[in-house]
Amino acid sequence: MPSNIWVLAETWRGQVTETTLELLTLGRELGGKLEVVLLGNKSLAASLVGADNVLCAENVAPTPEAVAAALTQLVKERQPQAVLVPWTNLSMDAGALAAAQLNAPFIGGCKDIKADAGTLVAQCVVYGGKLEAAVAATTTPALFGVLPGARAASSGNAPAVTDVTVTLPEAKVKFTKYLEPEAGDVDITQQNVLVAVGRGIQTKDNMELANDLAAALGGAVCGSRPVIDQGWLPLSRQVGKSGMQVKPKLYVMLGISGAPEHVEGIKGAQLIVAVNTDAAAPVFNVAHYGIVGDALEIAPALTDAVKAKK
Amino acid sequence: MNILVLLKMVPDVVEELEVAGDGKSLDASFLRTIINERDDHALEQAILLKERHGGKVTVVALDAPDIDDTFFTAIAKGADRAVKITDAPEGLTTQSAARLCAEAIAGLLPADLILTGVQALDDLDGLSAALIAQQLNFPYVGVVTAVSAGGPTATVLKEFAGGVRGEFAVTLPAVLGVQAAEKPPRYVPIAKVRAVMKTSKIETVSAPGEAAAAQIDVRQLAKPVVSSHAEMLDGSPEEVAGKLVELLAQRGLL
Numbered sequence: 001m002p003s004n005i006w007v008l009a010e011t012w013r014g015q016v017t018e019t020t021l022e023l024l025t026l027g028r029e030l031g032g033k034l035e036v037v038l039l040g041n042k043s044l045a046a047s048l049v050g051a052d053n054v055l056c057a058e059n060v061a062p063t064p065e066a067v068a069a070a071l072t073q074l075v076k077e078r079q080p081q082a083v084l085v086p087w088t089n090l091s092m093d094a095g096a097l098a099a100a101q102l103n104a105p106f107i108g109g110c111k112d113i114k115a116d117a118g119t120l121v122a123q124c125v126v127y128g129g130k131l132e133a134a135v136a137a138t139t140t141p142a143l144f145g146v147l148p149g150a151r152a153a154s155s156g157n158a159p160a161v162t163d164v165t166v167t168l169p170e171a172k173v174k175f176t177k178y179l180e181p182e183a184g185d186v187d188i189t190q191q192n193v194l195v196a197v198g199r200g201i202q203t204k205d206n207m208e209l210a211n212d213l214a215a216a217l218g219g220a221v222c223g224s225r226p227v228i229d230q231g232w233l234p235l236s237r238q239v240g241k242s243g244m245q246v247k248p249k250l251y252v253m254l255g256i257s258g259a260p261e262h263v264e265g266i267k268g269a270q271l272i273v274a275v276n277t278d279a280a281a282p283v284f285n286v287a288h289y290g291i292v293g294d295a296l297e298i299a300p301a302l303t304d305a306v307k308a309k310k
Numbered sequence: 311m312n313i314l315v316l317l318k319m320v321p322d323v324v325e326e327l328e329v330a331g332d333g334k335s336l337d338a339s340f341l342r343t344i345i346n347e348r349d350d351h352a353l354e355q356a357i358l359l360k361e362r363h364g365g366k367v368t369v370v371a372l373d374a375p376d377i378d379d380t381f382f383t384a385i386a387k388g389a390d391r392a393v394k395i396t397d398a399p400e401g402l403t404t405q406s407a408a409r410l411c412a413e414a415i416a417g418l419l420p421a422d423l424i425l426t427g428v429q430a431l432d433d434l435d436g437l438s439a440a441l442i443a444q445q446l447n448f449p450y451v452g453v454v455t456a457v458s459a460g461g462p463t464a465t466v467l468k469e470f471a472g473g474v475r476g477e478f479a480v481t482l483p484a485v486l487g488v489q490a491a492e493k494p495p496r497y498v499p500i501a502k503v504r505a506v507m508k509t510s511k512i513e514t515v516s517a518p519g520e521a522a523a524a525q526i527d528v529r530q531l532a533k534p535v536v537s538s539h540a541e542m543l544d545g546s547p548e549e550v551a552g553k554l555v556e557l558l559a560q561r562g563l564l
Contacts, residue, residue: 090470100444138525280326309555
């Protein structure tokens with residue numbers, strides 16, 4: 001008989017996240033009873049549709065330490081075969097810590113998981129999206145960090161709910177407050193045209209080339225992680241896992257490799273154009289049109305051509 | 311404050327990555343490795359904290375090709391001490407490597423903070439920072455983008471999504487998985503690194519104990535099988551720009 005598959009529910013701003021529901025769809029395919037660990041408000045259990053049962057504990061603080069301790073305790077008591085954890089900023093550290101406490105593997109960056117003769121085999125994105133690894137867990141339990149978008153959100157009936165009690169250690173990590181992004185900047189989630197800049201832009205001065213193109217196209221400039229880390233764009237312009245989810249009609253990518261952390265943020269883009277010097281860059285697997293070339297040469301040519309056409 | 315920074319070398323993904331004949335690992339023959347980008351941020355955060363509060367920064371890493379250059383660069387940036395963990399088996403998974411590193415780090419304590427990148431490009435079975443925190447029984451927070459210290463706790467910012475961050479008070483000593491330092495990693499001129507090579511020494515410690523067996527089986531490593539690929543536009547910059555503008559105009563995007 002197949003063992004239980006668990007999903008660690010992720011809640012954000014009082015709601016269960018979409019990724020949690022996607023993991024429920026995936027978990028259902030892996031056989032066995034599908035249970036959700038909900039460490040938070042019990043009233044959210046009804047939204048975890050498609051699961052068989054929810055294990056709910058309400059007294060758990062929103063820290064990686066508390067979530068991991070609760071999950072570890074429940075896994076030890078109830079012995080699921082696998083726990084699917086959202087591979088997100090919100091949940092990845094709790095998943096990693098629980099796996100460490102359980103001496104279990106935490107197989108991360110999974111875009112898919114399949115059951116193969118009783119063993120779960122994950123398809124994992126590695127090396128910034130350049131390669132994928134098929135990884136089997138050789139021990140039970142195993143934890144899997146699953147990327148957003150692995151499946152469609154679950155549907156079905158509201159699950160049964162079981163109240164569970166967890167004993168937490170003395171807190172050494174305390175959540176204090178949320179810090180909201182700085183207001184007053186352009187809201188990139190509302191733009192029809194975005195010019196996105198990555199490492200290939202090379203210097204701060206070259207940002208001007210992206211600004212010019214965005215102005216010609218009537219849009220705004222946004223960026224991937226390296227550009228934000230360099231301080232060339234504010235945090236409010238970051239697209240991807242840590243930043244915004246955008247849905248423009250046109251998304252032009254200048255010098256972005258297409259790592260999964262960035263691609264996660266552009267699933268709603270209607271037309272994607274990518275410019276990159278590396279013909280093997282994963283960005284060309286998500287773009288509709290691709291140009292192998294130096295963004296520093298292509299961007300000004302494109303700006304001129306757009307101006308000439310208008 | 312005393313800060314330990316765990317560094318790791320990873321393949322430079324700007325280069326082409328080739329899969330070895332076994333179909334499960336990287337072909338190492340032409341592999342160029344660099345410091346894991348998140349670890350470089352962890353080092354920068356450590357040096358920023360040292361500049362603010364005083365203390366010492368020690369960089370630690372498993373032996374690997376080019377690790378000495380990375381150590382000398384770290385010292386040139388402001389690290390005080392470099393410790394190389396030698397004699398570890400090759401091809402360790404993240405989990406097995408982190409268990410060994412945690413034992414070596416235990417021998418370098420006390421420290422107020424242990425910083426490392428929140429993840430590495432080749433992690434498949436765990437995150438180093440969490441594994442080390444568990445083994446040392448220190449608290450842990452990941453996806454960290456700012457740290458301020460002073461007293462028995464550190465104030466740590468963790469990045470969520472949509473530009474929102476959370477503030478946490480973390481009892482020291484602690485392990486933090488760094489996503490980004492408060493400032494971009496500093497640049498050091500090669501001349502300074504060369505000078506450091508002449509005057510600084512890298513300490514070594516032998517890997518303590520046996521490496522734990524891996525709990526995963528990598529069955530295949532391959533380029534992604536893609537369901538779609540971009541339609542490529544060829545020509546000079548002016549030619550491709552012209553072609554693209556036509557396509558955008560046809561779609562009513564201009």
